[in-house]
Amino acid sequence: MTRIVPGEVVADWRAAAAHGVRHLYIHVPFCHRRCSYCDFNTYANMEDRMAAYVDALCAEVRSFADAASCPPVSEPAGDALTRATLRPTVFLGGGTPSMLPEPLMEQVLAAANTVVPLRGAEVTVECNPGTVLGRDYLRALRAMGVNRLSMGVQSLHDPTLRVLGRIHTAAEARASYNDARAAGFDRINLDFMFGLPGQTAAQWDATLREIVTWGADHFALYSLILEARTPLYAQVTSGRVSVPDDDATAIMYELAMERFAAAGYVQYEISNWALSIAPEPAIPIPHHACHHNLAYWLNADYLAAGAGAHGHLYPRRYADVPGIDDYIGCVRAGETPVAEVTELSPRDLAAETMFMGLRLNLGVGAAHFRERCGVAMDVVFGAELAELAAAGLIEYDERGARLTPRGRMLGNQVFSRFV
Ligand code: SF4
Structure with missing residues (x-):
């Protein structure tokens, strides 16, 4: 791949390339505290920049709007899964988008709506159970057009949650999930991890047995990846914290496949399970599959906005400026906030x-x-x-x-x- 790192401002080619693109990723790079395993582009203690960041973010999103005429959804022809069979999607990821106060969230979704009409789209907001601001906030999200939540629970074992640096307890995760259901969300993904510090197969099995009873329509399960330059990586490599070996982690993965299949979930991707509903769809993908992630797996084009966000508009891929202040400064100066473009053959x-x-x-x-x-x-x-x-x-x-x-x-x- 040819990598181009422009040293000067380049004309924003993205709006012209956005015609017909039906998927939009929006990055919200704020977290209350950084988890010990996290290497995402996210920052703690920068909430004072939130309003300025959202202004810049909305300006970037709206810059796509003129050319991005999201085509209407058509009924899939035949039984093949192709890009055309996907619903339009908007995905607010992070970071912790659920830290955005209602007015800022409303501003972001209104900007998104100019690119991908929220009506008829799958609109997902990632949230951390430690930041979900109660049922009124969740009801407000629904009223703004959000129809899917993705909640990072990761573990139901409080000592493990503490080692991971998560800001919530297992009880708070259960309560947040119940609040989301009570607020009317029937599409909720729950993220969990396995192969965690000190985790045993018995502990993981107890978690699996519990979560399949919650009634969530979607689960994403990831084995812990120790990323260099994270505090957890340093703790494990120095021997202060131990993690299950590859064989033990593989057994946990197999256990998950067994428990989810027995509970009626369909595994449709290496790490993802979803509920299907009768009658079975012509295309063998469960009804509750995440269409935004399907866009990635089908290598579809997608727009992305926000600090450090990565977009894909073949024949190019791009990454926005990662720092919050740099990003805000760039947009305020009327520059395109793209830091890197990769030409694809x-x-x-x-x-x-x-x-x-x-x-x-x-x-x-x-x-x-x-x-x-x-x-x-x-x-x-x-x-x-x-x-x-x-x-x-x-x-x-x-x-x-x-x-x-x-x-x-x-x-x-x-x-x-x-x-
Ligand atoms: S909440 Fe998510 S994005 Fe934020 S630090 Fe933790 S893992 Fe990273």
């Missing part, structure tokens, strides 16, 4: 379409690949597909390519063959 597009799509249980559909890349999958990757199929890591037929159970355990090895 057709080969990059094909590789990303493969390794992102293989995360889905459905795999990479032949029709989707052809629609996205303009060429058949085996024309580009015939040798790689044959080699991985012979190794028992993927299944490959006229419908497309998908990971085998063994391939799922060795996903990174498979993905690297396409890069």
Whole structure:
């Protein structure tokens, strides 16, 4: 990939490239406190910049609006999952978007509405159970057009939550979830992690047994990744904190697959489970799948705004200025807040379409690949597909390519063959 780091302001090509784009990511980089494992672009104790940040953010979002004419949703033709089958989406991630007071949240959503009409879209707000401001706040979010919450719970074990530096207890997470349900949210994703410091299989099993009874329609489960330069990484590498080994973590993952399947959840991606409803959809993706994340896995184009946000408008990918003050200063000065642009080749597009799509249980559909890349999958990757199929890591037929159970355990090895 060619990397371009412009040393001077470049003309904002994004508005022109935004035509027809149906997915918008908005980054809210504020947190009350940084969790010990977190390496996201987020900042604590900068709440005094919130209003100025939201002004800048809305200006950036509105700059997309003229050209971004989000096409109406059409009924999917046939039974193939392609970009055209996705609902338009707006996703407020962070950071902790639920720290935004109501008027600022309203301002952000009004700006988003100029790019992707909220009516008919999947509109998700990430929230931390320690910051959800009660049922009135949640009802206000619904009234503003938010129809999905994504709540980072991570653990129901208070000592583990403390090691992770989370600002909430297990009881507060349960209460926040119940508040969200009482406020009328019927689409709620819950994030949990496994392979956590001191975590045992029995503890994880107790968590799984409890959470499948909550009635959430979506779960995302991630194994802990120790990111360099985080406090937790230093604690683990110095031996002060221990984490389960790879085998123990793999057992936890298998336990999750077992418990969720038994509770009626459909695993549709390596880390994601959702409820389906009868009758089964023609496209084998559960009804409650997250369409915003599906856009990433289908390697769709998406706009992104906010400090450190990453957007994808093929043939380019871009990243905004990461610092809050730099971002605000840039927008106030009338400059485009893009810090980095990566030019993508057709080969990059094909590789990303493969390794992102293989995360889905459905795999990479032949029709989707052809629609996205303009060429058949085996024309580009015939040798790689044959080699991985012979190794028992993927299944490959006229419908497309998908990971085998063994391939799922060795996903990174498979993905690297396409890069
Ligand atoms: S709440 Fe989320 S974004 Fe904020 S520090 Fe914790 S993990 Fe990172």
